[in-house]
Amino acid sequence: MITFLSQPWPWYVSGPAIALILAILLFSGKTFGFSANLSNICSMMGLGKRIDYFKFDWKKQQWNLLFLAGSVIGGYIAAHYLQSNQPISLSKSTIEDLKKMNIPFDGNMEPASIFNWSYLFTGRGLLLFLGGGFLIGFGTRYAGGCTSGHAISGLSALQLPSLIAVIGFFIGGLFTTFILFPFIFK
């Protein structure tokens, strides 16, 4: 079983598996929306006293924070016990494009040359991690959801606003990839 799960998963297995998470949460009377946790954490820190947006009873959202805690544990379990030794099957053209920006493909899920603390304390590292994180927090709260809330939950319920949000995700992602990256990694 462990060996079976440890192989790289084809996309047509992963997609329905994500829908399974949606099913479990819907049948529990909840919704699947991860970025709501960013507001939940702020409310938990007592920011509701100063900013109305965070003035709500975060304890009612405790289930989602537990889900978040579980996702950290799940990441640990998968990385330590369910890893395959094969490099990820990244497309050749992506490998070429990244090479031109001096980002080598090392076969891991994250480029080891970027995802480390010494890189973080470079201008690029701060922009990528701190700047990227800032845009994620600001943007998901502004749009009222992220990939789980809009792309999965919203599109599954055929919500037009979610489609607009997903189009936005791509406008932003393409802007970073084709305009910012050549500039940052030149």
Next chain:
Amino acid sequence: MKPIKYILTGILFGIIMTKSEAVSWYRIQEMFRFQSIFMYGIIGTAVISGVILVAVIKRFRLKDTDGLPIQFSKKDKRWKKYLIGGSIFGMGWALTGACPGPIFVLLGQGYTVMLMVIAGALAGTILYGALRNRLPQ
């Protein structure tokens, strides 16, 4: 509320996110460069499965485990916030290669630099909360 149920569902989510490679910075670059079907296949089959799931729930008026009908709240129709907010998030998604869920999954995998992404995300959340009434919705 059974806490263990949500922790276990979260664990399952963390494993699925890792094994699907949707947490991979490389995969997100490959997606935004339209160089493989991989991420589109994941999102596409997730949404197709989800559409069927939601349709079945609505058609048979299925109830949750507490016996309450499963409701789908309609999202409000103003479109600016979805487009502007979505674009801002998309920029961050491509920079970090992670959306909010994967940020925490990667932390669990041992990428402690994600703490910086979390700090940034919380700062962004707080600033949005403070500026909300002044932004176009």
